[in-house]
Amino acid sequence: MLERDLAGLADCRAGYLIRVGEEGVADNGQGGIVQSPDRWPQGAIALGRWQGEPLAVIAETGEAHWPTPREWLARLDERDFALISTALQVVRWARDHRFCGRCGGAMRQRPGEFMMQCTKCGLRSYPRISPCIITLVTWRDRLLLARSPRFAAGRFSTLAGFIEPGESAEEAVRREVLEEVGVQVGRISYYRSQSWPMPHSLMLGFYAEAASRELRVDGVEIEAADWFDANTLPGLPPSYSISRGLIENFLRGTARRE
Ligand SMILES: [Zn+2]
Structure with missing residues (x-):
C-alpha cells in the first residue's frame, strides 16, 4: 500500500523508483514496476512510502x-x-504544468507537496483529477450496455462521461444516460470509485434504475446499445475495470434473488 506522507520526504534523495516513459512503464525484471532501492536520479519526484521505504517516480x-x-x-494486483x-x-x-497558465512564468514544485507554484505571480497548480461518472443502468434483471466506435469488436460496456462544471455526480448520471441512449433514470445508488490514470480520471461508479426502456442511440459517442441479461451477455470490459465490477456485482445480486 502507498503511504501518502509526502511532507516527511521533502529532503529524501534515495529509495524505490518507478520509471515512466512516454508510452510505457519500466519492468523491474521481476514482473513489477518498483525498481530496487537506490539513489534517485535528478528530477525524481517523491510519491510517498511503499513497504516503509521512500518511493519516487522519474520521467x-x-x-x-x-x-x-x-x-x-491487466497484470498487477489491484493493491498496486x-x-x-x-x-x-x-x-x-x-x-x-512547467509554465504558469496565468502569466507564463516558470513553475517550481514545492518540496513535500504535490504543488507547483509560479515563480512570478505565485499561482498554485495541483495535479489535475477529472471526475467522471460511470453507470450501469438496470431494469429488473436486465443490464443496459452500449458500445463506442472505439471499442474492440463485440465489446459492450457501461455508460460513462465527464462531470461538467457546476454539476453534481447524480446530475451527470441522468444527463449522460439521456444524451447517450435516450433513457430516463429513476433511483441512483453509489457503488464505489476507481482512479483511472489514462490520463487523469476519477471514475465514480453508480447504479441507475431505468424509468423508461426505449433506446435512442446518439450515434456519435455510442454506436449501439441494448438490454442484456445474465444469459445473453456480449463481450465485456477487462476484469480490472470498475465497469466490469459494476456488471459482475449486479449479476451476483440478481443470481441471489432467483
Ligand atoms: Zn504566474
Whole structure:
C-alpha cells in the first residue's frame, strides 16, 4: 500500500523508483514496476512510502518497448494500482504544468507537496483529477450496455462521461444516460470509485434504475446499445475495470434473488 506522507520526504534523495516513459512503464525484471532501492536520479519526484521505504517516480524518454499502462493494469494486483496510477498522473502533471497558465512564468514544485507554484505571480497548480461518472443502468434483471466506435469488436460496456462544471455526480448520471441512449433514470445508488490514470480520471461508479426502456442511440459517442441479461451477455470490459465490477456485482445480486 502507498503511504501518502509526502511532507516527511521533502529532503529524501534515495529509495524505490518507478520509471515512466512516454508510452510505457519500466519492468523491474521481476514482473513489477518498483525498481530496487537506490539513489534517485535528478528530477525524481517523491510519491510517498511503499513497504516503509521512500518511493519516487522519474520521467524518462527514448525507452525501449515498455509495457503500456493498460498492460500493467491487466497484470498487477489491484493493491498496486495506486502505485502506477499515482506515478503516471504525477509525471503528466509535472510535464504539462512547467509554465504558469496565468502569466507564463516558470513553475517550481514545492518540496513535500504535490504543488507547483509560479515563480512570478505565485499561482498554485495541483495535479489535475477529472471526475467522471460511470453507470450501469438496470431494469429488473436486465443490464443496459452500449458500445463506442472505439471499442474492440463485440465489446459492450457501461455508460460513462465527464462531470461538467457546476454539476453534481447524480446530475451527470441522468444527463449522460439521456444524451447517450435516450433513457430516463429513476433511483441512483453509489457503488464505489476507481482512479483511472489514462490520463487523469476519477471514475465514480453508480447504479441507475431505468424509468423508461426505449433506446435512442446518439450515434456519435455510442454506436449501439441494448438490454442484456445474465444469459445473453456480449463481450465485456477487462476484469480490472470498475465497469466490469459494476456488471459482475449486479449479476451476483440478481443470481441471489432467483
Ligand atoms: Zn504566474
